[in-house]
Amino acid sequence: MEMKLLTLLILFSFSAYTASPLVALASSPSESQSPSSSEDQPPQTVSKIPSNANPKLKKICQEVNHPTECITTAGPFLGENADITPVTVLQAEIEAIDSKAKEAFAKATKLAADPSTSKTVSVPLNVCIDGYKAILKNKQAILDAISKHDADELNMDLSSNVDHISQCEDAFEEAKINSPIPELHSLLGKMIFNSINIGVDMVDFENKN
DSSP: OHHHHHHHHHHHHHHHHHTSHHHHHHSOGGGOOOHHHHHHSOOGGGGGSOTTSOHHHHHHHTTSSOHHHHHHHHGGGSOTTOOOOHHHHHHHHHHHHHHHHHHHHHHHHHHHHOTTSOHHHHHHHHHHHHHHHHHHHHHHHHHHHHHTTOHHHHHHHHHHHHHHHHHHHHHHHHHTOOOSSHHHHHHHHHHHHHHHHHHHHTOOGGGTO
């Protein structure tokens, strides 16, 4: 019962996030979908999947909300001879999220420290900085949950990343201004939701996939 409730909460958060201005701003026209259609229909980014993508990786990534981002971000963190399963792709995506969060943290920190950045921007930017730091800190907890085959802990840790990325966006929406790094923030958000798609819907520790 608790797992079903958590999954519903995650899906609700996803719908709210993908309907947000930041995601719409950084998405291409082919990716702009209503919250209802994003869950009921195949993602429109499938046609953009690299033709040379590993077939096993492609099969897994076609099941997430952002297939192209799944392949292009998780792929580089999979070894050339890696056994590609939902678990190994999830681990690779967590490494990719860590890398992208470091990039976002560095850029946001630099902007916040810049004297020319107004307080109107720096206040919500600091909320994002805290969120990026929390995502970086959360990496090991997620990898530990995978190692221990603890599905409950894994889902909670993955969903906490959603909270951090959403709080960042909420801060800018409340300030009624745009983030100075919308594309980077949006990509990080897509990667986080891809990790949830894989971790919640595909990873089955009982079957050791």
